[in-house]
Amino acid sequence: MLRKYPLVKWSLISLISFVLLVVGFGWWFMSLLPSEEEFPDLSSVKPESLPYLAQSESAPRGKILTVVTSTDTMGNSGKSTGYELTELSRAYYVFQANGFEVDIASPKGGEPKVVIDDEDMGIYDYAFLNDSLAQFKARNTIPVREIEAESYQAIFFVGGKGAMFDFPDNPYIQGIVRNLYQTGGVVGAVCHGPAALVNVTLDGGQHLLANKQVSGFTNEEELLLIPDAKSIFPFLLQDKLSEQGALFEKGPMYLEQVSHENQLITGQNPWSTWKVAETMVMELGYAPKQRQITPEENAVNVLNAFETKGSAEAKALIKTMTLVEKKEIERILIAKHSVMAAMQGDIGRFFRLVGLTSYVKKVNKNLYIR
DSSP states (O other): OTTHHHHHHHHHHHHHHHHHHHHHHHHHHHHTSOOGGGSOOOTTOOGGGSHHHHTOOSSOOOEEEEEOOOOOBOTTSOOBOOEEHHHHHHHHHHHHHTTOEEEEEESSOBOOOEEOOGGGOOHHHHHHHTOHHHHHHHHSBEEGGGOOGGGOSEEEEOOOTTHHHHSTTOHHHHHHHHHHHHTTOEEEEETTGGGGGTTOBOTTSOBTTTTOEEOOOOHHHHHHHOTTHHHHSSSOHHHHHHHTTOEEOOOSTTSOOEEEETTEEEESSGGGHHHHHHHHHHHTTOOOOOOOOOHHHHHHHHHHHHHHHOHHHHHHHHHIIIIISOOOOOHHHHHHHHHHHHHTTOHHHHHHHHHHHHHHHHHTTTSOOO
16 A cells, blocks of 8 residues: 555646646746736727828718628527627728718617627727717618618628628618629628628529629638537528538638629628728729728738748748837737637647747837737
8 A cells, every 4th residue: 555655646746747837838828918008098099080080081982881780699599699890890991081971771770789899909999989970870770671772882791690690581681782783883791791692692593692702701710619500590601602602712710811703892700801891992993091000910911921831931920020110910819819729629739829929029029019
């Protein structure tokens, strides 16, 4: 019996060492993230204080309709949902800054539920919350049944998981899209927004999506965060778009991916919103107004370099961006991708992305950059 004690002793030491190692790594990982003191308070930002918005095109170029979901619960799951603020606010300001009047509609009209993720909020999103006109429109959305498609040059469908429930079978949405598309208007959608297009047929009987390159929220993205998505949603968006004849274009998870098929412009996820909106402006015949790229977009570019060229190229880009171009990189987004890698069981990828997060902090040690 006495011989067993050394084994117990060493097992206990190994366990304690492992726990200390995990705790130590966790502490180090958290130290890579910016502290609250590093973040400026953006809650009171006004749109008129932002040069991109304060110097909008003076000559009116027409109207663009944005559509948000009226659904506030995911089916029978009891899980709360709504439209994504960032997908509305960023597109809204791109359209406005480029000379378009923007209306906001929803299937039911009135004030739909909005999803606000504090970690994803940027300066334009806070500005939107402090924009009295934008807030009036967002809280008093026009019922889609009252929309006259002839009044608009384009339509943009905002994402949010609620769109999976009240966009696909809405006859008014289908009619607006059909009318606009067939008269040369531009149709855009992002994330779950393309759910609005899955049942649209043209006058000749052909499906709108048939043989067209389309992007939308992927099965992989959906199932990672909602494993029981197949039982909650009426369909998985990627599957449905493909079933309806779309040539689905899939980019890396939670990174920018935009498909541009003439008048039809679709984006994979929230990180595609800026490009979808600016591509719509371009398709309407105008060069998109120049704006300062956001720290989040810079992080997306770094992650795209990591995905396509590897860690070395991503680090080289980080160095150029920060030390030469003096650009901000939101390293929280890179850290989030490392966590997603861990959730997928890809430990090697997890450590490479953690290393990339650490490198951003190291390169910026003498700069105030996230």
